[in-house]
Amino acid sequence: MPRDWWDDWDEARRRMEKEFRRMHDEMERVFSFGVRRLPPPFVGKALATTEKALATAEPSIDLIDQENELIITADLPGIEKGDVNISVRDNQLEISAEMKEESKEKREGYLRRERTYSQYYRKLSLPAEVNEEKVKATFKNGVLEITLPKKQVKKGKKVKID
Numbered sequence: 099m100p101r102d103w104w105d106d107w108d109e110a111r112r113r114m115e116k117e118f119r120r121m122h123d124e125m126e127r128v129f130s131f132g133v134r135r136l137p138p139p140f141v142g143k144a145l146a147t148t149e150k151a152l153a154t155a156e157p158s159i160d161l162i163d164q165e166n167e168l169i170i171t172a173d174l175p176g177i178e179k180g181d182v183n184i185s186v187r188d189n190q191l192e193i194s195a196e197m198k199e200e201s202k203e204k205r206e207g208y209l210r211r212e213r214t215y216s217q218y219y220r221k222l223s224l225p226a227e228v229n230e231e232k233v234k235a236t237f238k239n240g241v242l243e244i245t246l247p248k249k250q251v252k253k254g255k256k257v258k259i260d
Contacts, residue, residue: 154217163225168246174218175240182237184244186230192221
């Protein structure tokens with residue numbers, strides 16, 4: 099099966115993230131002096147400059163380009179159906195989801211409270227024009243499946259010369 103542009107883009111992105119992680123590790127080694135560890139430079143695609151960015155992950159996706167439709171599956175572990183948002187606009191698909199959890203345990207002499215927050219975000223350009231009005235999505239066991247029907251390309255008309 100021949101490689102397509104998506105594979106090349108994904109490979110370039112992975113190489114870039116690997117290089118940023120290597121530079122981060124080197125900077126941490128040089129400047130750490132046993133103080134505080136630096137936050138990782140990338141979580142998903144977001145530069146880790148805020149706490150929210152630190153908790154953002156990019157979901158893994160599969161894109162299948164069939165004759166009449168695109169089928170995209172995205173892994174969103176730990177997320178509930180109602181916490182997922184999908185938008186299709188200008189031939190781009192945007193998937194976002196967030197999970198907030200709080201647990202509290204109170205016993206005599208102590209109180210333990212934990213809060214977790216995680217967020218998924220991915221935006222991608224679609225390889226074909228799609229009919230935005232007929233997009234369908236299902237969500238089961240942390241796996242999101244989106245079916246995007248392609249727009250029908252009008253065939254040209256042969257003109258007879260008089």
